Amino acid sequence: MIKISFPDGSSRDYESPVSGLSIAQSISPSLAKKCVAVKVDGELRDLNRPFSHDAAVQLVTETDPAALEILRHSAAHLLAEAVRSLYPAAKFGVGPAIEEGFYYDIDLGEVVLTEGDLPAIEKAMQKLAAENKAVVRREASKAEALAIFDSDPYKTELIGALPEGETITLYSQGNFTDLCRGPHLPSAKWLRYFKLTSLAGAYWRGDSKNKQLTRVYGTAFYTEKELADYLFLVEERKKRDHRKLGKELGLFMLSEFGPGFPFWLPKGMILRRELESFWYKVHLKEGYQLIQTPIMLNKDLWVISGHWMNYRENMYTSTIDDMEFAIKPMNCPGGMLVYKRDIHSYKDFPLKVGELGLVHRHEASGALNGLFRVRNFTQDDAHIFMTEDMIVHEIQELVRLYEYMYSVFGLSYHIELSTRPLEKYIGDIATWDRAEKALADALNAIGKPFKINPGDGAFYGPKLDFKLRDSMNRIWQCGTIQLDMNLPERFDLTYIDANGEKKRPVMLHRALFGSIERFIGILIEHYAGAFPTWLAPVQVKVIPVNNAFHLAYGKELIKQFIDNDLRVEIDDREEKLGYKIREAQTLKIPFQLVLGDKEVLDRTVTYRRYGEQEQTTLPIADFIALVKSEKPKSN
């Protein structure tokens, strides 16, 4: 007899051996039907895998988050089985579950798969799933596994990398067998609501030196409704795409004459300038000084900074009077020269110097993506010079500032600590270790959780990355705080300490939005183009009911609005009211004012907010005050 305990604290005795399934059946047959896996002492296992020891058991049903991953993982196997049936020569790489579904990487040899082939594969999957073959787990030694997969070079490579003596598990459904850690669904009967979504190339083992395989993406759910909801969400995301909205709302454009170099249109320029003004205001209040450094500087400077050695392939260069120059990919070296202009005292610290600096980076052509990934962008940069013992406090101050700024936009984020790169880095390892520790200490001291991202630091120092999640559910790096003990050394920065001696300062590089361009792209999608009043390019649209009787009043109003710094447009076209209202709505203007006899007579305005039906009538001055009041809370 063995003792099985359950999450609710109860326990029961069983005849050994048991399995998740037999336990579930002993409780209730209907429960057994809903179970897809089992957690034994916290370890996720196949439902029908027997065991014979006392254990804490948790049955995993369809609604458990772990169950979705299992479903998708099994869907990936089903995909592979279907592909093998249609393309017998296919060689398989890996096929994991991912956040929104699953994929399988496949080498199809000479065969080129297109999106048009997906329905046929999907159909084959459905047919195989309907056969409801049992999924069988078995264990094998390394030698056995190598023999089984001897015609699958990718699988043998994976098996070869496993440590000697490790038990290798295989899962079979029908005559299709895959190398897999598991667990899996007990059978394919659960696989009903899935869809193959897209196709892409992907490097074997994620390394661009390796061959590229064909990756088939799909998603799967337990219910038809969840699948439909997901597909609906994907459509909704497309509607929010900042490239589409940017075009429709006249915010920015891209030209094939300058791939990756965005053009700002008048409406986008207003949005951008509002955002920058806000940034300047907040930073002045936080005690920052502001500078601007040149776009282009002599190569010798980049040699000193280390960029020439470590960042050369991303830099644009040119020759001026027979001397080589580079367009800045970062603002820091220029900032260093500004620091060196003066002698600094410890009393000046922390010295916070900000710059909205336009940088250019030669990004890979395939990486370009609207405003999210461009070749020139404005970093909302700052360099903070200080003594080493000020680091922890300054980082805490920054985290507080970032938290405030993101909260203004209602954006959520998480922090990652990126450590020293394995190859390209400057300075000695002890200095790096100290810097990494300082960053971690600062976050720990204020209880901010963070994840470690090994080897992802900048070449000159470790960094904290602030990752924002956009409406497309993609994660974007925005804010960053980088601790640099190397550049001050390379530029021989000094300050005078309390004893009158020259000392070396440390420096933080930091950007809050990261890139103004990317941040605006995120905002466009976040707000779906319906910006808060303070950012909206046009805040108020004035619509006279009948130009003959109401236009004069409208013109009088917009003069008053403009005098009060409201951004306003008047629609004086000879169109029906409904037509003009529709347009104001599609342009997502926060306030639309309809002027008719009533308003002219009472000298009032009647407004309707974007997205609402309610109409409100106010005296002119009250309306102006209302619009002006819609500003971000202050820091």
Added chain:
RNA sequence: GCCGGAAUAGCUCAAUGGCAGAGCAACUGAUUUGUAAUCAGUAGGUUGCAGGUUCAAGUCCUGUUUUCGGCACCA
């Protein structure tokens, strides 16, 4: 950069290898309108670019540029 799609009017999209079209926007006129599209007319194009095949190319082929979905890289 790599793999696979796509590129036609300002926008969204049609067009068996056989006369390049529609809707919206623009412009003109009529209509004078109270909360999401009034009616009629006009104009708009070297089908991304460069070659090729063909009696004939938006359509087929080659190259190239841009762009989309990923991969790799990254703010």
